[in-house]
Amino acid sequence: MRARLAIAISGIQVELREIVLKNKPDHLLTVSPKGTVPVLITTDGNIIEESLDIMVWALQQVDPHHWLSLDPSQQKISTNLIQHNDGPFKQWLDKYKYADRFPEQTELYYRQQAELTLMTLEQKLADNGCLISEKLSLADIAILPFIRQFAAVDKAWFDTAPYPHIQRWLNNFIGSALFNDIMPKIAPWQEADIPRYFPNLNA
Ligand SMILES: N[C@@H](CCC(=O)N[C@@H](CS)C(=O)NCC(=O)O)C(=O)O
Numbered sequence: 001m002r003a004r005l006a007i008a009i010s011g012i013q014v015e016l017r018e019i020v021l022k023n024k025p026d027h028l029l030t031v032s033p034k035g036t037v038p039v040l041i042t043t044d045g046n047i048i049e050e051s052l053d054i055m056v057w058a059l060q061q062v063d064p065h066h067w068l069s070l071d072p073s074q075q076k077i078s079t080n081l082i083q084h085n086d087g088p089f090k091q092w093l094d095k096y097k098y099a100d101r102f103p104e105q106t107e108l109y110y111r112q113q114a115e116l117t118l119m120t121l122e123q124k125l126a127d128n129g130c131l132i133s134e135k136l137s138l139a140d141i142a143i144l145p146f147i148r149q150f151a152a153v154d155k156a157w158f159d160t161a162p163y164p165h166i167q168r169w170l171n172n173f174i175g176s177a178l179f180n181d182i183m184p185k186i187a188p189w190q191e192a193d194i195p196r197y198f199p200n201l202n203a
Pocket residue numbers: 021035036037038049050051052
């Protein structure tokens with residue numbers, strides 16, 4: 001989702017091949033044996049296999065809202081927040097989402113571990129509006145999809161939890177044209193398909 005968000009905002013056109021994780025095409029595993037998505041192949045044949053790297057690849061070419069424009073101290077905070085999100089937070093989130101697969105602790109325990117991160121984000125949002133400043137930047141877009149997942153585990157609880165700034169930030173994101181632009185369901189890619197392009201799926 002975050003790779004699509006950055007590509008969509010940059011307007012850079014890519015061929016989109018939707019895959020079903022339970023039935024990965026051979027070509028995906030050939031170009032990227034680790035078998036995770038997203039994977040981007042550039043026109044000069046480079047393989048980019050991490051969503052964050054794909055975001056930076058797109059925004060370094062076209063960055064209409066200056067998501068990459070941070071001063072050095074903001075840059076450091078941004079990098080730390082994203083690393084923490086992609087590391088410890090994502091691990092707690094996965095356990096909270098699939099608590100029945102991790103019976104050594106309760107769902108509540110996993111949620112509370114993840115909430116330690118939410119408390120940090122809530123404070124940043126209270127101080128700045130967005131995570132780093134008063135406007136969205138790379139960290140917001142890189143982290144928001146994971147907070148959306150966190151919220152969805154128990155939406156009724158989340159909506160009344162003491163995170164008003166996160167609720168506002170997430171609701172604004174979910175209500176944005178950008179988010180809705182990247183959401184259409186796309187049929188899985190098959191060898192015989194004619195190419196489909198993103199973000200202009202209908203072009
Ligand atoms: N670090 C990677 C992680 C990507 C990732 O874990 N993607 C999941 C889907 S959201 C996946 O491909 N899982 C492989 C599988 O389920 O087989 C990135 O952000 O690009």
